[in-house]
């Protein structure tokens with residue numbers, strides 16, 4: 549942004565690494581263009597500053613060295629061109645240069661994960677990338693947890709390297725939520741398994757005032773409280789971890805409010821009859837598929853009083869109407885709350901869209917894995933290298 553404002557991008561070749569890894573389907577092409585829309589401002593900013601723009605991204609997980617049409621960024625180039633209102637030229641075989649980028653041009657460099665050495669952050673490849681440009685801009689928050697040649701290595705070798713507006717915006721929003729939150733800070737961590745979110749739960753138990761757990765994760769916590777969970781998804785071996793998380797939260801003056809009632813069914817199906825019961829009354833052949841209305845009310849009250857909300861994961865099987873009530877109530881409470889709210893992860897965004905609260909969430913992250921790793925308190929390598937570079941360590 550500053551480079552543009554200072555006029556330093558005028559006449560320069562700018563290489564933008566974006567995250568344009570969008571879901572594609574045969575019928576409509578791009579099924580959700582959020583990431584393309586989120587990446588357009590960086591391109592526009594560079595164009596307005598008089599630069600020639602190259603933009604690249606990975607798409608899917610292709611085999612290195614093997615180009616297949618389904619891995620092509622062609623539909624993304626088309627969508628970006630529509631959004632910018634200017635042509636976007638697609639360039640294949642671009643690693644060794646040999647193509648022109650004039651001021652005002654937008655060139656989409658074909659799927660960078662096809663390049664040999666991209667995924668393993670190969671130094672020779674990173675140097676080649678660096679030679680293509682005058683300014684490297686990393687705007688790919690969604691890929692910031694990957695140390696690959698286009699997200700990491702290039703930042704060492706490009707003449708200038710900096711963060712783009714989306715990356716800066718994401719880091720600001722996450723920082724606001726977790727590093728200097730308005731209290732009470734409430735996190736909702738839900739999903740199928742404690743094991744996949746254990747580090748996040750542990751990291752957040754130390755920071756938040758209320759740690760709301762949901763989905764299969766909550767079942768393991770209900771078990772830790774001494775109740776049976778029938779046939780529900782749960783991880784009995786992680787009961788000691790669940791107890792430790794509750795104890796850690798309490799030791800810091802926080803709490804892990806667990807469900808008091810749940811919605812159960814005899815099978816995992818959209819048409820399965822639903823029954824609401826207290827957690828003490830879960831039968832041996834029951835599966836817990838949602839939180840109950842009393843729990844939804846308690847959590848809703850907590851969320852409405854929050855200063856900051858971090859949301860990752862639906863609390864029930866919201867795809868099935870009979871078990872959508874809990875997630876809907878959470879979504880509505882997030883929407884009604886005056887808190888600064890941030891949400892991320894594919895399922896969470898699907899729930900936000902289903903309950904039409906997109907405009908009521910303060911910040912929706914474009915990151916999946918990157919958002920989770922930030923919540924875990926991990927260093928994002930693509931961000932760390934830019935910080936190193938800013939300190940002059942790679943000038």
Ligand code: 3PG
Nearest residue numbers: 567569608690691916917
């Ligand atoms: C994502 O969709 O989370 C990012 O684009 C990263 O994709 P990856 O997991 O294939 O690296």
